[in-house]
Amino acid sequence: MNVEPTKADNLVLRRKVHIETWGCQMNVADSERMLSLLEANNYELTASGPEAADLILLNTCHIREKARHKVLSRLGVLDRIKSKKPGLKIAVTGCVAQADGKKLIELAPQIDVLIGPGKIDELPRLLEEREQTGVSAVATGFDRHKDEHGDRGAEHSTISDEPMIHIPSISGKPEVNRFVNIIQGCNNFCTFCVVPFTRGREISRPIPEIVKEVEYMVSQGAKEITLLGQNVNSYGLDLLGRDDVPADGGPFVELLKAVSDLPGVDRVRFTTSNPHDFTKPLAELFSSHPKLGRYIHLPVQAGHDRTLERMKRKVTVEEYMQRIKWLRDAVPGIAISTDLIVGFPGETEEEFEGTLRLIEAVRFSFIYSFKYSPRKGTAATRFLDQIPEDIKERRLAALNQLQDKITLELALADVGSVKHVLFVFNSKKEPGVWIGKTPEFRVVRVHSSADLAGKTLPVKIMGGNKTALVGELVH
Ligand code: SF4
Incomplete structure (x- = not known):
């Protein structure tokens, strides 16, 4: 799947994908992996919401109660977009897809593709299958026979034997x-x-x-x-x-x-x-x-x-x-x-x-x-x-x-000490406030007009509460 786009590919209009990721960081990483697969198959991430998409991907979480109910409720909203945009595809992935399987499609026939977490590498193949058959495509379960050479054992996967390593960030921007x-x-x-x-x-x-x-x-x-x-x-x-x-x-x-x-x-x-x-x-x-x-x-x-x-x-x-x-x-x-x-x-x-x-x-x-x-x-x-x-x-x-x-x-107890803070992003709500983490994983907020993203800098801790510390850059 690790295919570099050719000049001819670049002339083709790329389809848009909108991804919603629920739950844990593992789901974030899975979404990024699926985005990488889609990019190699002529899709690009859209930041303009589900209305602008040709494919909507819901990567679901089962850890909380009423997980299926939440997915069905979101699918109800997305179905209204789909009814106005023929050709729009909806894929449901993640733990709810695995737990409910085809039962979810019976409840929500607007689902075009349903994939459990163990089968995400099959996303391009299933989209193709859906296109050709007109019937919802499903892959759940787990491959037990992966060997030490990294064979994921996806029987009909369209992915190549090369491991996929060019994983984009789900935000579409560089991330620290x-x-x-x-x-x-x-x-x-x-x-x-x-x-x-x-x-x-x-x-x-x-x-x-x-x-x-x-x-x-x-x-x-x-x-x-x-x-x-x-x-x-x-x-x-x-x-x-x-x-x-x-x-x-x-x-x-x-x-x-x-x-x-x-x-x-x-x-x-x-x-x-x-x-x-x-x-x-x-x-x-x-x-x-x-x-x-x-x-x-x-x-x-x-x-x-x-x-x-x-x-x-x-x-x-x-x-x-x-x-x-x-x-x-x-x-x-x-x-x-x-x-x-x-x-x-x-x-x-x-x-x-x-x-x-x-x-x-x-x-x-x-x-x-x-x-x-x-x-x-x-x-x-x-x-x-x-x-x-x-x-x-x-x-x-x-x-x-x-x-x-x-x-x-x-x-x-950290107040008065100097911590080496890795700055991750600036606050959208409070311009000029940068958010970083100490080596102890405590959140630190610092005022600065400079671009601190990705920098590790000494910060004197001036105060704070149980959710975040407040500091000043040490010059
Ligand atoms: S069964 Fe669940 S809680 Fe127990 S180790 Fe595995 S993931 Fe963690």
Whole structure:
């Protein structure tokens, strides 16, 4: 698919694609990959909204409740545009497409192409199929037989054997931070999580392909690279044909070294880590490779062993705290964030208090907190002792109150210090205000009339609140 346009191609009017991406950063990276495929097939991104498009692509997310309802409601709006513009195609991709499959087309026949996340490389072929047959084209499911040579196994894919590395940004402009999917799927089956059903089993991309993609992004202005996967710590185990991470940290440590050694890359981040697969060599890499910064997101989900066992997280509180110690021994003061679920089926007051104790023990820089909600097909939906909504609400409020206090204390502790801030963009609402991130992943706002995009500059922190710090450039 990595085809350079010829002069003849340039004379042909390019078709317009409008892309709407919902959900996580992995979906952003998938949208960029699909845009790259489309660009090689004579499409270009339009910034003029869905009305200007020949193809509308909805890349959907299934993580929140009523995901299908939201997609159907958006499709209803887009159908009004389609009724006035014959020839307009609508493609639905992402996790809702995978979870609902053909059922979604029965509910919304205006869908021309439906693709699950494991089949996005087939987008051009499916558009062609739709054109020729006049019938909605569908590809869901996952290829199990990808081998160590990077064969994605798409049976009738129109893509070439060359890995696709020229990935444009979804905004259509150079971006300071870019996202790269390194591993698809998850083998863990935590009892609350729908990901293994919507994204399939783990399939890693080869290191040379990832490195080339990052090099291209850097040539387009990227400075910060975020490596993505549902479980990045188990990256490459499928390529090695083993289930556990080797004692030296394995392929993920190797990949991090390769990416952070690339010239032009200023910062490397990764998400999401599973504590079960988190190794000491990975923690130690933070001290030997400063481009990894002083921040990590390490989701624990709960602070009591009984809850963790029912969640099937394969880690105890003690083991989680051991990983925190590895990190803080390697980089004193490293900022750590996490995900927490309250009201998981059967969660007692004592178990919930364990989560509060964990927050106090770790002093997370921030958390993503959720009330448990059942996801169709997951094991926890069948657990008997579901927690009433009012108890979930109360626990969530208590959790957030405690964390907000810690977040503010940690942020204010930065006041008076000088931080090296990577500036990412300027605020649209407040002209002259630049937004950047410290190595600890804290947001910093700075007034400047200069163009700071992509620059890492020393900033004196003058104040702030729990969401952002305010600073001045140090001259
Ligand atoms: S490790 Fe993460 S993605 Fe995988 S099942 Fe558990 S929560 Fe879901």
